Amino acid sequence: MLDLFIIVLAAALVLMLLALTVTAVAAFRFPQATHFVKDLDRRWIFVLMFLAVAIPLLYQLTFPEEPTSLAITVFEEIEKLEPGDKVLMAWDYDPASEGELGPMATAFTFHCATKGLKLYYMTIFSPIGPQMIDDAINNVLKTEFPHYEYGVDYVNLGYKPGYEGVVKVIVSDLKELYTTDHYGTSTRDIPMMKDVRSVQQMDLIVNVSAGYAGTKEWVLFATTPYPENIKMVAGTTGVMAPGMYPYIPDQLLGLLAAIKGAAEYEELVMSAYGSDDLGLAYRKGQLRMGPQLIAHVLIIILIIIANIIYFAEKRRGAA
Amino acid sequence: MKRLVPLWLTAIAGIVMIVSYFIPWAQGLGEVFSIWFDILAGIAFILGGGNLLQIHLKKVSDKGAGWGYSVILLVCFMTTLFVGLGKIGVHPSPQFPDESWSGVYNQSGGPFWFLYEYAFKPLTATMFAMLAFYIASAAFRAFRAKNIEAILLLGTAFIILLGRTYAGVWLTGWISDEGPFRGLRTENLSEYIMQVFNKTGTRAIIIGIALGIASTSLKVILGVDRSYLGSGED
Amino acid sequence: MKKQSLTGSLLLALLATTLVAAKAPAPPANVTAIDHERWDNGTRLDVSWDLSPDDTAGVAHYQVYFSTEPDGDFEWVGRAMAGQTMLTIPDLATGQNYWFEVAAVGADGSASPLRRSAEGVQPTRQAFDGYRLWFVLTVAIFCGAVVYFIRSAKGGKPLKIRKIAGLEAVDEAVGRATEMGRSVLFIPGILDMNDIQTIAGINILARVSKTAAAYGAKIEVPTSRSLVMTAARETVHNAFLQAGRPDAYNDSLIYYVTDEQFGYVAYVQGMMVREKPAACFYMGAFFAESLILAETGNSIGAIQIAGTAMPAQLPFFVAACDYTLIGEEFFAASAYLTGSPEELGSLKGQDVGKLIVAAEVIGGVGVLSLATIILHFSPQSPLGLALMKAVTFFKDVVLT
Numbered sequence: 001m002l003d004l005f006i007i008v009l010a011a012a013l014v015l016m017l018l019a020l021t022v023t024a025v026a027a028f029r030f031p032q033a034t035h036f037v038k039d040l041d042r043r044w045i046f047v048l049m050f051l052a053v054a055i056p057l058l059y060q061l062t063f064p065e066e067p068t069s070l071a072i073t074v075f076e077e078i079e080k081l082e083p084g085d086k087v088l089m090a091w092d093y094d095p096a097s098e099g100e101l102g103p104m105a106t107a108f109t110f111h112c113a114t115k116g117l118k119l120y121y122m123t124i125f126s127p128i129g130p131q132m133i134d135d136a137i138n139n140v141l142k143t144e145f146p147h148y149e150y151g152v153d154y155v156n157l158g159y160k161p162g163y164e165g166v167v168k169v170i171v172s173d174l175k176e177l178y179t180t181d182h183y184g185t186s187t188r189d190i191p192m193m194k195d196v197r198s199v200q201q202m203d204l205i206v207n208v209s210a211g212y213a214g215t216k217e218w219v220l221f222a223t224t225p226y227p228e229n230i231k232m233v234a235g236t237t238g239v240m241a242p243g244m245y246p247y248i249p250d251q252l253l254g255l256l257a258a259i260k261g262a263a264e265y266e267e268l269v270m271s272a273y274g275s276d277d278l279g280l281a282y283r284k285g286q287l288r289m290g291p292q293l294i295a296h297v298l299i300i301i302l303i304i305i306a307n308i309i310y311f312a313e314k315r316r317g318a319a
Numbered sequence: 320m321k322r323l324v325p326l327w328l329t330a331i332a333g334i335v336m337i338v339s340y341f342i343p344w345a346q347g348l349g350e351v352f353s354i355w356f357d358i359l360a361g362i363a364f365i366l367g368g369g370n371l372l373q374i375h376l377k378k379v380s381d382k383g384a385g386w387g388y389s390v391i392l393l394v395c396f397m398t399t400l401f402v403g404l405g406k407i408g409v410h411p412s413p414q415f416p417d418e419s420w421s422g423v424y425n426q427s428g429g430p431f432w433f434l435y436e437y438a439f440k441p442l443t444a445t446m447f448a449m450l451a452f453y454i455a456s457a458a459f460r461a462f463r464a465k466n467i468e469a470i471l472l473l474g475t476a477f478i479i480l481l482g483r484t485y486a487g488v489w490l491t492g493w494i495s496d497e498g499p500f501r502g503l504r505t506e507n508l509s510e511y512i513m514q515v516f517n518k519t520g521t522r523a524i525i526i527g528i529a530l531g532i533a534s535t536s537l538k539v540i541l542g543v544d545r546s547y548l549g550s551g552e553d
Numbered sequence: 554m555k556k557q558s559l560t561g562s563l564l565l566a567l568l569a570t571t572l573v574a575a576k577a578p579a580p581p582a583n584v585t586a587i588d589h590e591r592w593d594n595g596t597r598l599d600v601s602w603d604l605s606p607d608d609t610a611g612v613a614h615y616q617v618y619f620s621t622e623p624d625g626d627f628e629w630v631g632r633a634m635a636g637q638t639m640l641t642i643p644d645l646a647t648g649q650n651y652w653f654e655v656a657a658v659g660a661d662g663s664a665s666p667l668r669r670s671a672e673g674v675q676p677t678r679q680a681f682d683g684y685r686l687w688f689v690l691t692v693a694i695f696c697g698a699v700v701y702f703i704r705s706a707k708g709g710k711p712l713k714i715r716k717i718a719g720l721e722a723v724d725e726a727v728g729r730a731t732e733m734g735r736s737v738l739f740i741p742g743i744l745d746m747n748d749i750q751t752i753a754g755i756n757i758l759a760r761v762s763k764t765a766a767a768y769g770a771k772i773e774v775p776t777s778r779s780l781v782m783t784a785a786r787e788t789v790h791n792a793f794l795q796a797g798r799p800d801a802y803n804d805s806l807i808y809y810v811t812d813e814q815f816g817y818v819a820y821v822q823g824m825m826v827r828e829k830p831a832a833c834f835y836m837g838a839f840f841a842e843s844l845i846l847a848e849t850g851n852s853i854g855a856i857q858i859a860g861t862a863m864p865a866q867l868p869f870f871v872a873a874c875d876y877t878l879i880g881e882e883f884f885a886a887s888a889y890l891t892g893s894p895e896e897l898g899s900l901k902g903q904d905v906g907k908l909i910v911a912a913e914v915i916g917g918v919g920v921l922s923l924a925t926i927i928l929h930f931s932p933q934s935p936l937g938l939a940l941m942k943a944v945t946f947f948k949d950v951v952l953t
Contacts, residue, residue, distance in 0.1 A: 009485075009486065009489060012486075040459075042456040042459075042460075042852065045452070045455050045456045045459055046452045046455070046456070048455070049451060049452050049455045050452075053451065063484075063485035064485060064488075065485070066488055066506065068506065068510060069510070094443065095439065095440035095441075095443045095444050096443040096444055096446065096447040096814070096815055096841070097447060097841075098440075098444060099444060099447065099448065128435070128439075130425075131425065131435060131440075134427065161357060162353065162354075162357065165350055165353050165354075168350070169350070172596075172644045182423070183412070183423060184412055184414060184421070184423070185414065195628075197628075198644070200644070211840050211841070212744075212840070237841075239841065239865045239866075240865055241513075242513065242517045242521055242864075242865065243521055243525075243864050243865055245513055245514060245517060245518040245521065246518050246521055246522050246525070258483075260483045260484070289484065289485070292483070292484055293484035293485055293486050295451060295455075296480040296481065296483070296484050296486065297484075297486060298455065299454070299455055299458050299480060300477055300480055300481070302455060302458055302459040303458050303459070303462045303473065303476075303477075305459075306458075306459050306460070306462065306463065307462075307463060307464050307473075310463050310464075311464075337692070340685070341681060341682055341685050341688075341689050342680065342681060342682070343593070343594035343595050343678045343679060343680070343681070343682050344595075344678055344680075346594055346682070353747075356745075356747050359780065360745055360747075360778070360779070360780060363778070363779035363780045363783070364779060364812075366779045366782075366783070366809075367778070367779030367782065367809035367812075368809075370779070370782065370808055370809045371808070371809055371810070371811075374805060374808050377805075384827065384828075385823075385824075385827055388823065442815070442819075443813075443814075443815045443816075446815035446818065446819055446842075446845070447815065447841060449845060450841060450844055450845065453844050453845060453848040454844060456848060457844065457847075457848055457851075457869075457872050457873050458872075460851070461872045461873065462872070521864055524864045524867075524879070524880050525864060526907075526910055527880045527881045527907070528862045528864070528880040528881065528884075530695075530881065530903050530906045530907060530910075531862065531880060531881040531883070531884035531885070531903065532749045532862070532884065533695060533903075533906070534699055534884065534899050534900070534902060534903040534906070535749055535752070535753055535884045535887075536749055537696055537699050537700075537899065538699075538887075538895075538896060538899050539749075539752060541700075541703075543703060543893075543895045543896060543899065544756060544887055544888075544896060546755065546756035546757075546758075546759040546760070546788065546887055546891075547752050547755045547756055547759075547784060547788065548787070548788075548791075
């Protein structure tokens with residue numbers, strides 16, 4: 001893999017330099033060429049982007065991941081927990097953002113189950129949220145952790161409408177709102193819910209969020225009013241991540257930003273607890289970093305080409 | 320009268336919500352009002368659904384432009400509604416085996432689950448994935464180094480684009496991670512930009528937005544701004 | 554031999570027990586609970602106790618437990634450090650009796666016997682939540698400033714507001730659509746009427762539809778929420794009435810699509826490509842669909858004006874739209890477009906709020922920096938400690 005990645009990067013660099021050289025020459029010597037590129041049908045750009053994403057995916061191109069400080073913090077917060085500790089898994093995303101958030105949700109479930117933690121799943125994002133929880137349960141818990149028993153080791157509390165209103169209630173009384181789990185069983189009959197009064201008794205909240213309601217609502221209505229009792233780490237989409245930085249580290253201990261954060265976290269989890277038997281099932285974030293790298297390089301090339309043409313035309317106009 | 324009653328209702332509800340936040344016995348009122356709104360919004364689904372049917376049935380009957388899409392919409396809408404509401408193909412819940420409707424509507428393997436898993440999920444993921452294509456075309460069209468600010472923006476964008484992938488790590492991997500120049504490694508530089516510059520700018524925008532929200536809400540409560548009722552004038 | 558070894562074992566056990574018993578600290582005494590002394594919302598009790606005799610020699614902390622019955626199961630609720638004689642217990646139920654137990658815990662984890670409070674105590678709800686006093690003062694100052702400037706603007710005081718390019722272009726955009734014989738598309742965001750951005754968007758819709766009515770342009774408003782559809786219909790109808798064109802109003806052009814985010818944007822995108830509106834307004838709360846809408850509008854050659862208070866979506870609108878109203882500008886749009894003195898006055902009041910925040914930031918950062926520097930060179934400096942205490946009070950009490 002390392003050899004392939006070196007070849008791919010070198011090829012990308014050569015192609016980039018070639019494209020830029022050709023563009024620069026064409027822009028200053030052949031005005032018709034610049035018109036062609038300037039008025040290029042955007043569908044050609046879509047085709048280039050499609051190839052940039054599809055080829056690395058098909059060849060399962062992965063790159064080494066060096067975890068950054070935020071991903072390491074998230075990993076260590078979960079590492080600190082002891083078997084039997086309670087973790088609230090707030091899965092606030094839907095199929096649209098599964099590409100970005102699915103890998104980190106899978107990695108979180110794997111890591112927490114490996115540590116023997118009690119998992120309380122819930123969602124406030126949308127009625128489709130419980131499907132994402134079911135995916136995590138079916139793909140991870142039932143597959144790799146068959147000893148995990150529903151109601152004893154994990155529970156799916158499902159979706160409740162009300163967005164931040166739900167958070168405001170469950171920080172003091174969880175069972176007031178969640179009288180049953182997602183499947184209709186009374187929470188009073190679920191063994192692992194017996195001694196749970198509120199979210200404040202959770203040892204950690206792990207939030208995976210795609211938008212509203214999500215990480216921001218948990219920060220505003222859970223970790224800010226109860227900084228001593230409620231600790232949280234989160235994973236968000238790339239677009240949301242910049243807005244979460246102001247809350248680090250007081251209200252939000254750590255953050256996984258987009259697929260890069262997921263890939264770094266997967267690297268940490270798999271290095272610590274992975275094995276060859278697992279294959280690439282728990283490295284989907286890293287698999288998706290291949291297309292991300294090529295796509296980013298493509299975007300940089302496009303921007304530089306566009307600017308070369310812009311400056312060439314400006315110079316011609318001035319002359 | 321037609322505008323006076325809503326104005327008074329808005330003012331009373333707004334002031335009650337603000338005051339109740341500080342008075343302990345009334346602090347639950349905010350949640351009560353939110354629940355009332357949720358109930359209204361839920362009932363409004365019927366209004367919206369009825370409007371949807373009306374618009375698209377008319378388009379089909381008039382054979383207006385794009386009426387084929389209206390047919391598809393109507394078929395999908397009625398199918399999903401029928402399958403979901405009727406819990407078609409859903410087995411009873413183990414807790415209540417004698418009640419045929421006791422199963423969860425989106426039970427795994429059922430028709431509704433099938434529609435979700437093989438129609439809804441791929442379609443929404445596809446729409447979200449289209450963003451990658453649009454960002455490329457937007458970058459090609461719009462990102463020009465026209466002035467100093469634009470040049471700074473482009474430079475920052477390149478650092479972040481490279482820093483968020485292994486390309487950046489590879490390009491600046493020769494800089495020692497422990498020396499005085501470790502901050503110039505792309506991944507460290509991009510992290511610094513996010514933690515310092517981005518955080519500052521985001522905080523400033525959030526504060527401005529919060530003040531704007533407070534001011535606009537006050538205008539609505541005091542009846543200064545009445546456009547949402549249909550007109551700014553009596 | 555057997556008898557001797559039995560006696561030896563018993564002695565050993567007695568010695569071990571004595572040794573073990575000697576490790577655990579002595580229990581605290583006189584555990585009592587009273588209603589929290591500060592005015593609160595009726596969810597707090599203050600539990601106090603007399604220090605364990607071993608407090609200065611062996612006690613690491615005190616553990617506090619509570620129960621709703623005098624002889625029921627006691628649950629852990631809090632911890633106090635050695636030397637502390639009181640702990641405030643939050644998040645209790647108003648009107649419910651509580652009993653408390655306290656134990657002293659040594660450094661090795663050994664705990665003293667528990668001491669229980671004699672009587673059950675209920676948290677009492679006061680008329681005002683004292684924990685929100687600073688917040689009410691801040692709200693009063695801000696709202697007072699807004700009201701003051703509204704009244705002074707009403708009194709005829711001229712107020713200057715800077716040009717906002719996006720709002721200046723509204724008439725131009727609608728005029729362009731009229732000339733080209735194409736429609737105006739207005740999208741009031743994808744959240745419901747309980748979101749202030751949607752209300753701000755509807756306010757702008759009033760102005761845009763009035764202009765469209767005056768110019769004779771067609772305005773189409775697909776909505777993502779039923780209640781927004783109802784409000785938008787009312788707004789547009791009144792705008793057409795005001796413009797003297799009630800006959801031109803067509804309520805089938807303001808319709809509901811779907812609540813589902815990407816279903817909505819798929820419909821709007823298809824509609825834009827087929828019908829090619831000449832002017833597109835995106836005014837409200839948007840999420841991931843912002844770039845899809847803006848790029849599609851760009852591809853059909855429409856003039857696009859966007860306004861939102863979602864920081865994450867602003868870059869997409871700025872990149873793809875002709876004009877973008879950023880955050881506060883979006884909320885100021887209604888005042889800007891109507892030119893009403895009262896609304897302009899509220900903008901001035903908003904500026905007072907910004908001044909207060911700026912002063913707090915600069916003051917707080919300055920004082921904290923000074924305190925840190927002083928304490929770095931002189932850790933026991935009274936000035937440094939006082940400044941640090943002031944900053945901590947400001948951060949933990951005033952701003953909380």
